[in-house]
Amino acid sequence: xxxxxxxxxxxxxxxxGDEAGDKKLRxxxxxxxxxxxxxxxxxxxxxxxxxxxxxxxxxxxxxxTFRMLNTLVELGYVHRVPESRRFRLTLKxxxxxxxxxxRRDLRSVVRPLLRTLVSxxxxxxxxxxxxxxxxxxxxxxxxxxxxxxxxIRIGTxxxxxxxxxGLAMLAHLAPAEVTRVTGVDVQxxxxxxxxxxxxxxxxxxxxxxxxxxxxxxxxxxxxxVPVLDADDYPLGAISVAAPSVRTSHAELLETALQxxxxxxxxxxxxxxxxxxxxxxxxxx
Numbered sequence: 169x170x171x172x173x174x175x176x177x178x179x180x181x182x183x184x185g186d187e188a189g190d191k192k193l194r195x196x197x198x199x200x201x202x203x204x205x206x207x208x209x210x211x212x213x214x215x216x217x218x219x220x221x222x223x224x225x226x227x228x229x230x231x232x233t234f235r236m237l238n239t240l241v242e243l244g245y246v247h248r249v250p251e252s253r254r255f256r257l258t259l260k261x262x263x264x265x266x267x268x269x270x271r272r273d274l275r276s277v278v279r280p281l282l283r284t285l286v287s288x289x290x291x292x293x294x295x296x297x298x299x300x301x302x303x304x305x306x307x308x309x310x311x312x313x314x315x316x317x318x319x320i321r322i323g324t325x326x327x328x329x330x331x332x333x334g335l336a337m338l339a340h341l342a343p344a345e346v347t348r349v350t351g352v353d354v355q356x357x358x359x360x361x362x363x364x365x366x367x368x369x370x371x372x373x374x375x376x377x378x379x380x381x382x383x384x385x386x387x388x389x390x391x392x393v394p395v396l397d398a399d400d401y402p403l404g405a406i407s408v409a410a411p412s413v414r415t416s417h418a419e420l421l422e423t424a425l426q427x428x429x430x431x432x433x434x435x436x437x438x439x440x441x442x443x444x445x446x447x448x449x450x451x452x
Contacts (some may be wrong), residue, residue, distance in 0.1 A: 285431040332392035337402035339372035
């Protein structure tokens with residue numbers, strides 16, 4: 169049968185549903201999706217599973233399931249049950265949810281105290297924690313409509329060694345832990361860089377603050393204070409940032425240090441009293 173022009177056009181035209189499905193498929197990482205399907209195969213009724221059972225529940229072929237399991241075992245999310253061919257989830261899977269809940273609760277603890285600090289100093293302030301070698305910004309409060317030329321969003325991560333807020337926390341870790349987390353051997357050879365880091369850490373531990381010109385944003389001066397527990401372990405840190413052109417080192421110290429130290433003390437007390445979050449040693 170000879171097709172008319174309209175019939176040929178209709179048969180050649182892509183189905184809207186198929187096109188949308190193809191676009192969605194192109195924008196997803198299938199290996200990641202398969203990994204989550206493997207994790208979701210486990211449940212309270214299926215705490216331990218064999219490879220073939222996981223493959224059936226996840227609707228994957230055995231070869232793909234084997235590779236996914238090897239990866240998840242290597243990452244610490246799945247454990248091989250000794251003397252068997254079965255697998256089970258580890259507590260690290262629970263950490264994914266617990267950390268999200270804990271950080272949400274942490275923000276609710278920190279936010280009102282950070283707002284009080286900002287109203288006292290009239291400068292933007294942030295609260296961050298260590299996450300491996302980086303600083304993770306948990307909360308940030310701006311001062312009115314002041315723009316600092318940088319927009320640090322909640323959830324932003326930056327290298328801890330390149331920020332005042334990161335150095336404020338690193339200074340209160342044991343040297344071996346600093347090396348493990350950052351890769352910087354602060355106990356190693358006395359190079360100019362290592363000597364500077366040691367002096368900075370000594371100063372922070374002595375004075376409980378650090379003021380630096382931002383290494384990430386030109387023209388920004390940053391005061392950072394660690395938030396410490398009863399054992400002087402860093403639960404996090406606060407930073408107050410001001411434009412260098414209108415706020416000198418001495419002025420920032422005079423106007424912001426005492427309010428920031430007080431805020432750090434209040435936040436430490438609130439975190440520990442609420443029990444909403446347990447900040448542990450930073451992982452690599």
